[in-house]
Amino acid sequence: MFSRQAKITGIGCSRKIETSARGCDVLRDPALNKGSAFTQEERNSLGLNGLLPPVISNELEPQLTRALTAYRKAPTDLDKHIYMWRLHDNNVTLFYALLQRHLMEMLPVVYDPVVGEAIEQYSEIITRPRGVFLSINEPDEIEEKLSAFGASADDIDLLVASDAEEILGIGDWGANGIDISIGKLAVYTAAAGVDPHRVIPIVLDVGTNNQKLLNDPLYIGYRHSRVVGEVYDNFIDAYVRAAKKLFPRAMLHWEDFGSTNARRILSRFRDKVPTFNDDMQGTGAIVLGALLNAVRRSDTLWSDQRVVILGAGTAGVGIADQIRDQMVRHGVSQDEATRRIWLVDLPGLLTDDMKHGLLDFQVSYARPAAEVQAWSRVSADMLPATQTRWPAMAALRSEKAQNGGVIDLAEVVKKVRPTILIGTSTTPHLFTEELVKDMASHVERPIIFPLSNPTNLHEATPAQLIEWTDGRVLVATGAPFENVTFKGVSYTIGQANNAALYPGLGFGAIVSRASHVSDEMIFAAAQAVASQATDATPGAALLPSNADLRATSSVVAVAVASKAQEQNIAQEKFTDVIEAVNSAQWWPIYQPVIAI
Ligand SMILES: NC(=O)C1=CN([C@@H]2O[C@H](COP(=O)(O)OP(=O)(O)OC[C@H]3O[C@@H](n4cnc5c(N)ncnc54)[C@H](O)[C@@H]3O)[C@@H](O)[C@H]2O)C=CC1
Numbered sequence: 001m002f003s004r005q006a007k008i009t010g011i012g013c014s015r016k017i018e019t020s021a022r023g024c025d026v027l028r029d030p031a032l033n034k035g036s037a038f039t040q041e042e043r044n045s046l047g048l049n050g051l052l053p054p055v056i057s058n059e060l061e062p063q064l065t066r067a068l069t070a071y072r073k074a075p076t077d078l079d080k081h082i083y084m085w086r087l088h089d090n091n092v093t094l095f096y097a098l099l100q101r102h103l104m105e106m107l108p109v110v111y112d113p114v115v116g117e118a119i120e121q122y123s124e125i126i127t128r129p130r131g132v133f134l135s136i137n138e139p140d141e142i143e144e145k146l147s148a149f150g151a152s153a154d155d156i157d158l159l160v161a162s163d164a165e166e167i168l169g170i171g172d173w174g175a176n177g178i179d180i181s182i183g184k185l186a187v188y189t190a191a192a193g194v195d196p197h198r199v200i201p202i203v204l205d206v207g208t209n210n211q212k213l214l215n216d217p218l219y220i221g222y223r224h225s226r227v228v229g230e231v232y233d234n235f236i237d238a239y240v241r242a243a244k245k246l247f248p249r250a251m252l253h254w255e256d257f258g259s260t261n262a263r264r265i266l267s268r269f270r271d272k273v274p275t276f277n278d279d280m281q282g283t284g285a286i287v288l289g290a291l292l293n294a295v296r297r298s299d300t301l302w303s304d305q306r307v308v309i310l311g312a313g314t315a316g317v318g319i320a321d322q323i324r325d326q327m328v329r330h331g332v333s334q335d336e337a338t339r340r341i342w343l344v345d346l347p348g349l350l351t352d353d354m355k356h357g358l359l360d361f362q363v364s365y366a367r368p369a370a371e372v373q374a375w376s377r378v379s380a381d382m383l384p385a386t387q388t389r390w391p392a393m394a395a396l397r398s399e400k401a402q403n404g405g406v407i408d409l410a411e412v413v414k415k416v417r418p419t420i421l422i423g424t425s426t427t428p429h430l431f432t433e434e435l436v437k438d439m440a441s442h443v444e445r446p447i448i449f450p451l452s453n454p455t456n457l458h459e460a461t462p463a464q465l466i467e468w469t470d471g472r473v474l475v476a477t478g479a480p481f482e483n484v485t486f487k488g489v490s491y492t493i494g495q496a497n498n499a500a501l502y503p504g505l506g507f508g509a510i511v512s513r514a515s516h517v518s519d520e521m522i523f524a525a526a527q528a529v530a531s532q533a534t535d536a537t538p539g540a541a542l543l544p545s546n547a548d549l550r551a552t553s554s555v556v557a558v559a560v561a562s563k564a565q566e567q568n569i570a571q572e573k574f575t576d577v578i579e580a581v582n583s584a585q586w587w588p589i590y591q592p593v594i595a596i
């Protein structure tokens, strides 16, 4: 966001920035600052003579060299993350120019997985606050706080909000969760060209149940446990009302909410405002994109798939929904498609005798208890230490422990003989060698996606899966992994992270000013991503490389905007969608700064 003293005029190449700021105020505004690249004319008119070293840079080049050197000198990934955001606080254009040029190297540092580490340590590393902090304790001040950002109705295209109950796979991080909204927005800009001056990162501070934060004297958020129920719902309603009133054209992106809230919020608003939940819909769609290629390469039919998903939360059931809908597109009835999916969670295989403990969105996938009566059970008294994050699932597990034990993943794999196995359980190592070998003994090309972020939570590594299946696996992961060489073949690991999809989806919705984000737009996004990775040679990735993220996101945005237009939900009408998407993209290049 530009300061009140500055405004943008013109579009495309004739874009320039006009400002009434002078001297240090110009340099202190990261949206205006060009450092050594201010021309002599700009230095004269903006009162910068003497405040900058005399050598004038040729645009960004020398600054990029200097910044890259400093970045690479930072000793740890977290130091690099901190360096990048300090650079951002100094010069937004340079930050994005550097990030975009070194996307493969820097995306994991600015975003997933290092953003997880930054969130855990946010109270210590926070320097300049970014975004807007809204609190459940002051619901009447939401409008005032959003207004304090200083933007008017037409200035904002996108708000990313998190209540931080389930950040990546690392749980509840309270107000520190502002950093996931910031990180997601950085990807929107680097990947799709969303204008970074037209977005707002938001944390919805509803308290935290993270005892570590509550005990931390440096914690930046409100020090009480999470507020739930009607008060929570009213707070979310008040946020949406205020956002729509102040920024009627903006899209609302929801990130890293707990599973029940994620579903409820989306159901409440999905037909009323342009909005989507990244963990449910973005993840479901990127996984579907990878599966479109995997199923094609396995030379099997969608109607023949048997799918086991470990971790039946926001992401897991979001993926299940997309797979079910894809089977329906291939002629399978809705009921039958649902029956081809087995969900496994803390209580083991979810079955319909758990009716009163299941979350509403899990119910349709629960297997008939009678069907699995003869399946073997294991003792379930040992609960993972993280159980309190999922009280409903933990309670069911305890109940099962006292009533014959749980049907665990190994037994489900043995009985179901899945063609597709997906991990969104937040728990590492659960795809064991024995289990994977069992699956691979029944299926020519097992499709296995361990997706739990950050990297250390993946259910297995690609190297393990490739070795255990003798190279037959079709694999994609949530975090980035290096290539794996096995028996002379180099396997490139596609990253099924929603970052490969949501920037294009969101940008397509913004450019078309879609009144809402339809299921068809989401499917168009999944198909568009898949279309960018059609190489089927041995070891080729199932998804396009992040090195091509900008191009992929453009293809996704065009597909999404076209679909919105076709469905008559685009409020912006255009004759040439590609031109509309291209001309709306923001690029990190210096604009002339004019003194007024
Ligand atoms: N690759 C990607 O783009 C994405 C990956 N994810 C990852 O998926 C994971 C889950 O995220 P959400 O669905 O948002 O979380 P969530 O909290 O909604 O769901 C997690 C589920 O896993 C279950 N679970 C926990 N421990 C388990 C265990 N030992 N065995 C079986 N189930 C267990 C929980 O009961 C819960 O139902 C996270 O690690 C997250 O980073 C999430 C969104 C996108």
Ligand SMILES: CC(=O)C(=O)O
Pocket (backbone or CB within 6 Å): 112, 167, 168, 169, 256, 278, 279, 453, 497, 498, 499
């Ligand atoms: C990638 C992502 O959104 C998550 O892990 O939550």
Ligand SMILES: [Mg+2]
Pocket (backbone or CB within 6 Å): 168, 255, 256, 278, 279
């Ligand atoms: Mg997420």
